[in-house]
Amino acid sequence: MRFHIIIAAFFWFGLVDSRKVRGISSSYKRFYRERKSFLCIDGSKMIPFEQVNDDYCDCADGSDEPGTSACPQGRFYCTNLGFRPHYIPSSRVNDGICDCCDASDEYNSHARCQNTCWNLGQRERAYVEGQMRTLDEGLRLKQQLIEEGVLLWREKQAQLRELQQVAEDLQIKLEEHRRKKNEADRLKEQTVKALEAGDGALRHQNSTVTNIFQLLDSDKDGGISVNEVKAKVVLVHDEQRVLSEDEALALLGGDHQMDLTRFRHTLFDVLTRGDRVKIKDTHGAPGSLVSEDPHVKAAEKAAEWEATNLKKVEEAYETVSMEISDLQKKLAIDYGTDWEFLFLKSQCYKLKVYQYTYTLCPFSQVTQKSSTGTEVSLGKWGMWSGPPKNHYTQMVYENGEPCWQGGSRTTTVTLTCGTETALQSVKEPSKCQYIMDFQTPVACQPVLKQRGVHSEL
Structure with missing residues (x-):
């Protein structure tokens, strides 16, 4: 009891x-x-x-x-x-x-x-284990992408240095070609002035006489006729009046035809003085017909050659300068502490939601395309906007196309850990304000805060 x-x-x-x-x-x-x-x-x-x-x-x-x-x-x-x-x-x-x-x-x-x-604990543990496996795989892939990012960064830096060296070489070439072009232009000008002053006509008389004779001999029959004189020769002080037949005959010495030998000792001298008559559309005596002089032609050809070379070098320098500027802009973007996000540059990711197809091009822009083909900008790359302790978890794309209610469209992209890089979801919680879930291994962090499951089990 x-x-x-x-x-x-x-x-x-x-x-x-x-x-x-x-x-x-x-x-x-x-x-x-x-x-x-x-x-x-x-x-x-x-x-x-x-x-x-x-x-x-x-x-x-x-x-x-x-x-x-x-x-x-x-x-x-x-x-x-x-x-x-x-x-x-x-x-x-x-x-x-x-x-x-x-x-x-x-x-x-x-x-x-x-x-x-x-x-419930079993499901929780399975979930956590799955998350841990995803994290482990994501971190492994992230390490690969970091290594690739570092290599790509170094390649871009080397490419920039090469382009800058090319630009320096082209700058030297530019200065040299500009000097040569100026010299060619100066030589051409001096040659023209010498011929217009008569000096060239005296030093190169034979070739000049022949050139002027051929210029007047339109039908190339070896002689200058009255009609050819009337067509090509004008009075110095009355260029608009056509010479009469008597005036043309007088210039030909009273004959209706003049060969090169007679031209050399008669009409050529009259034209050379340039006090009474000249060849039409020229600025003085035959010596001023510089376009027909072989020395002027050679000077012009040299000047054109140097101008062409200069233009090519200028175009090459401009192209290289644009490439340098574009590359510097790309390298100025924050791609993460280890350049792990660099691989996203020049990539685009699409997701279809109902009748719209959304495209995210990291570090560039976000667009929305309707089933009718109309494309709208939802924002251009702005900045990282994650919290201070995890800065690289959020992107902001700003200054998209204006909304009908006023203001520009903007998109906030949240980066989450995953074994694949893909756009997961798109929402529009408020008018013209979009949010995206973007999954990628480079968003994986070494520590995953595990939910509180009893350690006894």
């Missing part, structure tokens, strides 16, 4: 103890050790210990009723062994609905709840 009394007493005290500590996390159990009195955790009041969990709220912070619904501000701790522990409002204790997966919140209700913590 005494043995049964002892067992009953032990059972009773066990029930009392479990009543006292129900709804308490292990870190708070030190406040609920069996003693004569209980101090409210906020220190506001001291009460007899038997008033703990007596279904009456004595403490303002609700700490005396962790296992009942007596206190409006109270919290009940779900142990949830095998899953994530968490708190629920005390008002949900014994309300007939199981809020804790271990059913500990319905210890004194009509609800018949099963303990689902094990299954």
Whole structure:
């Protein structure tokens, strides 16, 4: 009989103890050790210990009723062994609905709840393990992309140095070709002036006489006729009047035809003086017909040659300068601490959502194309906009096409960890303000904050 009394007493005290500590996390159990009195955790009041969990709220912070619904501000701790522990409002204790997966919140209700913590824990662990596998694979791929980014960065830097060297060489060539062109132009000018002054006509008389004779001999029959003189020779002081036949005959010495020999000793001298007549559309005597002089032609050809070479070098220099400027702009972009995002440059990623196709070209622009083919800019590359501790988790694309309500379209791109690089989703939470989820290995971080699953399992 005494043995049964002892067992009953032990059972009773066990029930009392479990009543006292129900709804308490292990870190708070030190406040609920069996003693004569209980101090409210906020220190506001001291009460007899038997008033703990007596279904009456004595403490303002609700700490005396962790296992009942007596206190409006109270919290009940779900142990949830095998899953994530968490708190629920005390008002949900014994309300007939199981809020804790271990059913500990319905210890004194009509609800018949099963303990689902094990299954939930399994799913949670499977999820975390999957996340960890994704993270491990993502970090492995990220390391590859970092190595590729470093190599690509070095290649771009080497390319820039080469282009700058080419530009320097072209600059030297430009100066040389400009000097040669100026010399050729100066030589051409000097040759023309010498011929116009008559000096060239004297030094190159034979070739000049022949050139002028051939210029006047339109039909190339070896003689100059009256009609050819009338067609090509005009008075110096009245260029608009056509010579009469008598005037033309007088210039030909009274004959209707003049050969080269007679021309050399008669009409050529008259034309050379340039005081009475000249060849039409020229600015003086035959010596001014510089376009027909072989020395002028040679000078002009040399000047044209140098001008052509100069133009080619100028075009090459301009092309190289544009390439340098474009490359410098690309290299000025922040591609991450290890240039891990550099591989995204010049890449574009598409996603179709209903009747629209969205295209994200990192570090360039975002567009939206309708099923009818109309394309709208949703923003151009602006900046990284992630928090200070994780700066490279968000991109902003600004100054897209104007919205009908005013203002420009903008897009915010959030980067998430994944084993593939792809555009995952596009939303428009507010008019002309777009958000995108962009998955890529380079967004993976070495530490993934794991959810709180009990270590016992």
